[in-house]
Amino acid sequence: MRVVITGAAGFLGKKLTRQLIEKGTLAGPDEKQHPITEMLLVDLLDSPIPDAPGIAIEAMVGDITKADTIARVFAKPCDSCFHLAAVMSGQSEEDFDLGMSVNMDGTRNILQALRAQANTPRFVMASTAATMGGDLMPEIIRDNTAPQPTNSYGTWKAVCELMVNDFSRKGFINGRVVRLPTIVVRPGKPNAAASSFCSGMIREPLQGDPANVPVPPDTEIWVASPRSAVHFFIQTHELPGDTIGITRIITPPGLTVTAREMAEALKRVGGEEAYNRLTWEIDPPISTIVCGWAGKWESKRARAWGYNIDPDFDSIVKIFMEDDIERK
């Protein structure tokens, strides 16, 4: 099996790469497991190449909006492609044309390259809870609730979801989409995203720094751990093609937690001292954005298919402490 990962230098891309190496096999067109023999890691930045005996791993720096990158990436046909590369919400909002170009046209470039292959490769794309929003949103998001993004990132992801559906229906690819919850706890630094605090309110105090919670304590957020996110990608890849049906979009089961519950988990798992590094100053613009997000998701299909689920928010805090904490 030759596997291509785009966005491989990102935090989820790196974890997915390592998990695939550990797993060692993936489902092929016959739905049986086959050894992964080659991996191509694509990103705008250099992707780290982990040690993986028996797997030829190559890293490639390139831009999926460019024809020459696409030609290089798919010069050799792949069996599976995990497509994580994207311009994220903050930047998509700031630079509309860049977001459209990378998130929509870049994805289409990949889909067209996969379609041109002689085989029917499996394709797994990361999508987002940011596809939901707006004034017609029901209290619980179901598998057949209309995307109503209130941001450009969510728009282009919803567009790509439709493309993956149709390319799959036509038999050009064997496509699947994972509509990710807010992934908590992200390692690294706070950023300008409205969701930044969801990770920051756990990460910073555990690393000895203060953090502010800019939303009311009762605000519901739909979250999953980075480990779950990686499992979602792989579980979605492994679903037999004929199980999925027309709609290739899979909403995995996240946890619905309030900001207060997140803080309480921090206290239980990380201790009083960490908890006391939290401040609660409402930031009205951020609060408005976050309160407009969908807190409750049914995830009926994914639950029926036995998707991995984080048992509680305490576990999510522990996963960060085990996998990603940067101790000073």
Add this chain to the structure above:
Amino acid sequence: MRVVITGAAGFLGKKLTRQLIEKGTLAGPDEKQHPITEMLLVDLLDSPIPDAPGIAIEAMVGDITKADTIARVFAKPCDSCFHLAAVMSGQSEEDFDLGMSVNMDGTRNILQALRAQANTPRFVMASTAATMGGDLMPEIIRDNTAPQPTNSYGTWKAVCELMVNDFSRKGFINGRVVRLPTIVVRPGKPNAAASSFCSGMIREPLQGDPANVPVPPDTEIWVASPRSAVHFFIQTHELPGDTIGITRIITPPGLTVTAREMAEALKRVGGEEAYNRLTWEIDPPISTIVCGWAGKWESKRARAWGYNIDPDFDSIVKIFMEDDIERK
């Protein structure tokens, strides 16, 4: 007001052009009525120019996927654009790339040209009931039911709906989408579309020709008359911008009728002789497609906004006899 109509040579385009001339005014950015002074009729084919004292009407032959057409169409900024040009379902299914190019990229070209204008033009796009289908479809389609197209035409229209939403949210355009029911009775000849019989079973017998109904008599179809379709476009144009909210997609109220009810209306309105020209031979492939369509639509927002509605199927048959029948 300068008004651009794409797909102006099509059967709905021609009717819309005439109706706009008759109306004479359209809502402007101040939500007040302003006289239509210029109209540009764009199509791949030559658009007929109706007589319209006081309105400078120009026809232009061009392809919306081509930069030079877009430059010519929007050389002079418009105030309103009705976008009806599209590659329809049969052809989109046969020629995937053509459908994608015209329906997605062509629409984006227009949106980008409108965005480049100094004003914020009103934009009304025709979308389709073919955005719905698939295995997650509820019994009644609501305004927040996810598009799950089972055809490429519906896919690209659903993609464009999302683009219109986001271009509107960003303030680039003042966009609106009309998700049309099956329009019955279309004038002209039968075609290869699965929906062809919906018009054919009324049109052909009334014009003296036999017609077959290829679906079981209880099959539900969601329909509206061509007159209603034109009203939907104009009503949707006229909605005040701040009424609509984030989701710019409007599902107008169609009629849910069975094939049997359609035939009975034909007998009542067109007579026994016309009715006896119908045969009922199930065509399994067509029947499967049509039975997969959504028969019941809530259209809650459009009903609340007082959208025009065909009172019954008898009226729809009468409209054809008044407007479009070709007597031999």
